Amino acid sequence: MRRTILAVVLALGAGVSHAGQFACRMVPASDTDCAPLIRDLVAHEFMERFPADRFEIVIVGQSTQYDDGTASGFATVGVAPKGKVVLAQTLSRMMFKLDQPASADVVEQEQQDTVRRAVADSMRRMGYRTVTSRMITDGDVYRTETVVTPVSRKCHQVKRGLGYNDGTGHEAWGLFEECD
C-alpha cells in the first residue's frame, strides 16, 4: 500500500506582500495557506497586472511516497481568472522523483521546492525574472534571498560586506544582484 502525501501548502488563500496582494489556490484544497510558500517569488508588478480580486495562482500538486520509501511528486502552476482555467502562457509543470528511501520530511521539502520551482518558472514565462542572491560567510551559505523583477530591468552583481556585533569578529560578505 502506498502513502499519498498531499502537498504541504494546499489551500485557498490570499497572500499579502509588501506592495500588494495576490491570491493563490491549491488543488486538491486544504486548510493550509499557500501564500507564505511562494510570496517571495511573486513579483510586485505581477500583483498590479493580475489583481487578487480577479485572478489567482493555481497550484496543482501532490507527492506520493511508495512502500520502499522512494517518492515522486509534481506541481503544475499557472494564473487563472477566477472561475476559469489557467492562462496557457503562464502554465508551468515541474516534477521530482526520489530514487532512494527518504523520510516524510524530505519528501515534503522536495514537494515544496517543486511548487516553488514551478511558480518561479511561471513568473519567468510572464516576463519576470527570479534572482537569488547568496550571502556567504566562512565559505558556507548563510542566507539566501530571492528577488523577483521584470526582465526589462537591468541587474548587476555587487559584492557587499556586512559586519556583525556577535562578538566573533566575523565579517560576512556576499554577492548580491541588484536591479535598477
Added chain:
Amino acid sequence: MAGLLAALGTMGTMGAQAAQFNCDSDLPDLGNASCATLVGDLVPPRFTVAYPAGAYRIVLMAASARYDDGGVSGYALAGVVPEGAGYPDDPVIIQFRSSGRHDDAALAIKEKSTLRSAVALLMKNLNVAATARKHK
C-alpha cells in the same frame, strides 16, 4: 525533462459538447480531437444526467517527465466542476513512475492511459460508473 515539458505545451480548452459533456484538457497533442475521443467511452449516460453539459464540465490534466538518469514519472488528474468554478477541490489524481526508458510516444501513451484510469475512478467515485453486465 524540460524538452518533454515544453512539448506538452500549453493548456487548451476543448469543448466536447457533442459527447454531451463538457471537458477541459491540458493535453495539446490531442489536437482537434475532443475529450470525447479520449475518455468518452468512460462517461456513462448516468453522468450526463447527473452533471449536464452546460452546468458542469470535466477537467483533465496530465503530464510526465523523463529524467537524465533514466526513468519517468507523471500524473493524471480528473475532476468535475460546475461551470465557472475553475478547478475541482477534490480531484482524482493518479501518479505513475517507472525506471524503464520511454520514448516520447510511449510516454504519451502512458499519460493517456493514466488519464483514462483517473476518469474511470472519477466515475466510480461519483457513483455513476456503468454497471458491468453479469454473464452466466
